Amino acid sequence: MTVATAGEFGLISRVTARLGAESPYVLLGPGDDAALVAAPDGRVVASTDVLVEGRHFRRDWSSARDVGHRAAAANLADIAAMGARPTALLVALCAPANLQISWAEELADGLAAEAGKTGAVVVGGDTSASPTLTISVTALGDLGGESPVLRSGAQPGDVVAVAGRIGHAAAGYTILSRGFRSPKLLVEAFRRPEVPYHLGPVAARLGATAMIDVSDGLLADLGHIAAASGVGIDVRRDAFTVPEPMRDAATALGVDPYGWILTGGDDHALAATFPSDTRLSSDWLVVGSVVASSLFTAGDGVTVDGRRYAGGAPGWDHFR
Amino acid sequence: MTVATAGEFGLISRVTARLGAESPYVLLGPGDDAALVAAPDGRVVASTDVLVEGRHFRRDWSSARDVGHRAAAANLADIAAMGARPTALLVALCAPANLQISWAEELADGLAAEAGKTGAVVVGGDTSASPTLTISVTALGDLGGESPVLRSGAQPGDVVAVAGRIGHAAAGYTILSRGFRSPKLLVEAFRRPEVPYHLGPVAARLGATAMIDVSDGLLADLGHIAAASGVGIDVRRDAFTVPEPMRDAATALGVDPYGWILTGGDDHALAATFPSDTRLSSDWLVVGSVVASSLFTAGDGVTVDGRRYAGGAPGWDHFR
CATH class of the missing domain: 3.90.650.10 (PurM-like C-terminal domain)
Structure with missing residues (x-):
């Protein structure tokens, strides 16, 4: 079945069903206008990375699950590089209408599995048809009270x-x-x-x-x-x-x-x-x-x- | 000048220069691995929406600035619909290599102006070349201690x-x-x-x-x-x-x-x-x-x- 046959809401419900993980950080997951994520120290780390077919991945080189792992990893790593712990992902999937829905489901499996390595959970997202298969991921994270590690603090002698x-x-x-x-x-x-x-x-x-x-x-x-x-x-x-x-x-x-x-x-x-x-x-x-x-x-x-x-x-x- | 001529980092620096707004919510803006946004009540509302050229907008119908307003509005409205106040946006721009950089700059102007209506600021993002012009936005928001307003609470008689x-x-x-x-x-x-x-x-x-x-x-x-x-x-x-x-x-x-x-x-x-x-x-x-x-x-x-x-x-x- 293609994503066009399933329709936008069919796709969302089938993909969401694969994400079932729970986390104490997730106060409200997919299904409403927005998600609600705990930010226990009163701050949230946030980063966005986008993967475009033909530029960041090829479907003949990588499985859907692989692409999910890579898309999540690129974002989760940005959170880790601030010294923070990832808590949540939001995912926007732009897909050709003839994409098999199984590809989107396996993408979701890869995203969820990679996020799971850090304790993070996919809490929301969006989908649209597009001629170009594109996956945009936003990761949120928690510094646990520590100061963020920036790019700007290196000192001679380090x-x-x-x-x-x-x-x-x-x-x-x-x-x-x-x-x-x-x-x-x-x-x-x-x-x-x-x-x-x-x-x-x-x-x-x-x-x-x-x-x-x-x-x-x-x-x-x-x-x-x-x-x-x-x-x-x-x-x-x-x-x-x-x-x-x-x-x-x-x-x-x-x-x-x-x-x-x-x-x-x-x-x-x-x-x-x-x-x-x-x-x-x-x-x-x-x-x-x-x-x-x-x-x-x-x-x-x-x-x-x-x-x-x-x-x-x-x-x-x-x-x- | 096209975005390809400017290059990824040239595009990012030119776009970032248009976003200059300050906000007490923004603890760290663009330029590091991730942004840092205040979440004063220990929770953050988060939502993602994507706009694809030809499906959500047409460049002959809408200016770049219009598209920026619309892309921001679609996300900011999701935050408002939870009963929250928008605090920050993250934006992933996928653009054909021949896109004029002025278009991207005016898109940024529209995003920043629409966000500014709510007090929110663009705090980060990503860019990539793509055959399909695509703008993915994630909005964050603050509930100010209130409970989120969900879709699920309507009662007969309301x-x-x-x-x-x-x-x-x-x-x-x-x-x-x-x-x-x-x-x-x-x-x-x-x-x-x-x-x-x-x-x-x-x-x-x-x-x-x-x-x-x-x-x-x-x-x-x-x-x-x-x-x-x-x-x-x-x-x-x-x-x-x-x-x-x-x-x-x-x-x-x-x-x-x-x-x-x-x-x-x-x-x-x-x-x-x-x-x-x-x-x-x-x-x-x-x-x-x-x-x-x-x-x-x-x-x-x-x-x-x-x-x-x-x-x-x-x-x-x-x-x-």
Whole structure:
């Protein structure tokens, strides 16, 4: 059955039926004009991210459930990168009239499953027909009384650390775009990010001075921290161990795996700066340090081993 | 200059520059991973609505600023219909690469201006290229310690009242789709809804038992209240005075103006039920009453002058 056959309200009721999770944060879920979500400390963290077919995902590369996982992860990671705990998602689905309703249902399953990893619940949304399959997600979160970790607090002398996978999604993207389907680790990493959400609030409590999730690419996203903080950041390339499947894939494809690691986006790892005496658990990999910078422009404040990185334009521009 | 020429970050910075409003609710605005919004009573109302070009708006019928007003209004009205005060908007803009950046800037102006009517501010968002111009908005709101007004509280004996314009947007849509550009009142009503946002919290304090904003059409939306409340609703046709420009347009086009009033959506008027002894100000027009219903199905619980309305299928399905 297509979404047009089911109709707007049929689609909404079938999708809503898949979301059944409960949460103490959800005071009122789908079905009214708006949802009502608890914000126990009197503040709510909120972020929106949109995924467009052909640009952020392809239906022949990713299942509906995969797309749901990715759409939720992109937003939940933004909440975690503030040091907050995700509480709720709102989802707007724009779908071609001939989309199978099972695709929308499996998308909802993926959204709900990814949200469930953080304790968050899908509380509302909207649907419309559109020629372009588009999923827009808003995530809400709770800081639990802590101060938000901004991009602007990095200080010279801080260490730069990352938690989560780096370069995996970009490697998976390259592999899929060359027509291959393995190594599975990397292809799956593109389909479903594995985000260490809980380490966001942990970083806040450890005294992280700045934090961001790696969506545009490590150097580009550290560039956002550098620009917002008015500092430079130097990354040590040898801090990264290239995992074996990535090395093999890079060799087979004739590419530099550090391109994936340093400039590949969409893993939604957390990248944070900490005072140098912070005791970091093994979840974190120290990859560089914050340095003073008297001369920089946005995105240019990041070096690799002391030099401007020459491995291509870092980051991902969703209009190019 | 097109959005592709400006690039994602150029677009974001140019759009963000138009949003400059301040609000005590906004603890952190655009520019970080997420925004931070005050939720003083420990809860936040949240709703998402999406507008798709060709389905919800046409660029030859509405200016960018009009579309911004409409996109914001559709969401802000949902917050008001809970009895809450809007505090913040998040906006995801999907745009063809050749969209002029001035269009995006004027869209932002319209969003900010409409939000400003309620005291709300645009606090964040996302952008992506897409073949289909799409604007997804999430609105947040504050109940100020009041209980939310749901769809499910209507009681037999309650009166049904509406605040705001009814049928105007639908009349404007019909006029534009027949190739006309006047009467201006109706065409402008399609372009920019005029929503009595402040009456949402007023209705809550007056003891409204149920409330909804009229986006699908009055009978369809009252049907949502009837279904959620397990009641019937009878609307009196002669409660409505057809405004002169609407009567003239209906005559010229050969249509029944009550079709617009009873089934036309997108005015985002507020429709609420109140105990019959509630003293309502002249902002409210009493249009019917809540009746007991032992037999109804969703959308079928509403009658006009005691009979099923025969003027065509009520409501608007965004997949048909």
